[in-house]
Amino acid sequence: MGKHVAGLILVSLMGWVSIAVAQQALAPVEARVPFAPTAFMGSDGLTHLAYELDITNIYGDTGPLKPQSLKVYGDDASVPLVSFSAVDLADMTRPAPAEHAPVSIDSGKRAVMYVWITLPKGGLVPRTLRHRIEFVAAKNKTELLDGARVTVNTVTPLAIGPPLRGGWWMAHEGPGNAHSHHWGSLVAVNGMVTIPQRYAFDLVGVDHRGHAMRTGIKDITKSRYADWIGYGVDVIAVAGGVVSDARDGEEERLPLSPQQEPESLTAHGLFGNYVVLEIAPGVFAGYAHLQRGSLKVHVGDHVRRGQLLGHLGQSGSSSAPHLHFQLANAATFEGSEGLPFVFDHFDSLGPETEAQLFGQGEPWAPLPVEHRQAQLPLNDVVIGFP
Numbered sequence: 001m002g003k004h005v006a007g008l009i010l011v012s013l014m015g016w017v018s019i020a021v022a023q024q025a026l027a028p029v030e031a032r033v034p035f036a037p038t039a040f041m042g043s044d045g046l047t048h049l050a051y052e053l054d055i056t057n058i059y060g061d062t063g064p065l066k067p068q069s070l071k072v073y074g075d076d077a078s079v080p081l082v083s084f085s086a087v088d089l090a091d092m093t094r095p096a097p098a099e100h101a102p103v104s105i106d107s108g109k110r111a112v113m114y115v116w117i118t119l120p121k122g123g124l125v126p127r128t129l130r131h132r133i134e135f136v137a138a139k140n141k142t143e144l145l146d147g148a149r150v151t152v153n154t155v156t157p158l159a160i161g162p163p164l165r166g167g168w169w170m171a172h173e174g175p176g177n178a179h180s181h182h183w184g185s186l187v188a189v190n191g192m193v194t195i196p197q198r199y200a201f202d203l204v205g206v207d208h209r210g211h212a213m214r215t216g217i218k219d220i221t222k223s224r225y226a227d228w229i230g231y232g233v234d235v236i237a238v239a240g241g242v243v244s245d246a247r248d249g250e251e252e253r254l255p256l257s258p259q260q261e262p263e264s265l266t267a268h269g270l271f272g273n274y275v276v277l278e279i280a281p282g283v284f285a286g287y288a289h290l291q292r293g294s295l296k297v298h299v300g301d302h303v304r305r306g307q308l309l310g311h312l313g314q315s316g317s318s319s320a321p322h323l324h325f326q327l328a329n330a331a332t333f334e335g336s337e338g339l340p341f342v343f344d345h346f347d348s349l350g351p352e353t354e355a356q357l358f359g360q361g362e363p364w365a366p367l368p369v370e371h372r373q374a375q376l377p378l379n380d381v382v383i384g385f386p
Helices: 002-022 086-092
Strands: 029-032 047-057 066-074 082-085 110-118 128-136 142-151 158-160 168-172 187-189 192-194 201-206 234-236 241-247 274-280 283-288 308-311 323-328 341-343 346-351 370-372 381-384
Touching (some): 029 142, 047 142, 066 086, 066 110, 158 274
Antiparallel strands (some): 029 047, 047 110, 066 128, 201 323, 274 283, 283 323
16 A cells, blocks of 8 residues: 555656656747748759747846747757857847856847758658757756747748849848848837848849959049949849839938938838839739939839849949849748749859958859859858859
């Protein structure tokens, strides 16, 4: 009889321990993914997921919470898809901590973690993602978050044509760079916080040396528009669609001149001369910083793939001639979310640094041309449109 009682007590204790373990995930935070990720194929030939994880330290008396690790699990897997250390989190979280300091989320404050996942080659895209974060709280107490599940969007990224006619282009500040002014820029307007430029890049024209300017420029601070490789190149429709917004007549800035604060976080305040095309229901292609007086289309016009829209320039919030290109889920910049896409074909010539654009450091050495299909160029890769 005593053995039976002891066994019952042991079972009860084990059940209590299991409940206690399950109750450990009590971190006093709100954690959520505001916009579900969509899998896409990058120019590295791998499938990626890119999204933001918002962490809010809710209570006023909790004190700072310092995340020590983040693990992301696919579906019901026991092994994480990816693990990030405290050092990793310091590099991928905004507001960014001081140099060499850990992330610390004060009471009542929010931190945004920019999560980039590269899936195993040939592996399946998970249906859902689960997040597990360990925090160090006051008096070195450990707090655990286990949840913040998000369903992965199953929509296939839209395949589009080139936005420029010919040439070589560096996809500057592109996908995968959480430090860029594209993915890293939250836009808070009228009660909404979105990232319209999540998958955007700046296409900077380069020559066979990988330089953005022509030979013979002695002082780049005094360069003219014509000195820049891409200036004036044809900007074309990536797909058939309808012009939902457009603007022309804005003056262009001098190359490498000081930037002014935009009048608003809208297309009018940022894009200068621009065109927005609706190329599928709820999918809008944005072209920014076009040459003054170059637009060939108006709001309401129907365009076909490859049709001339205008010419590459330097209007709006732009430090040098380039084409800013993005896809988003709304015609307006504010309130829209950036969408992934793929070019149906392009040439890849390998990565380049910003310094090499200006002939600094080691000379750029292009890789053998590789013809790519149905991929999204990643950050600072040089591509060509045949």
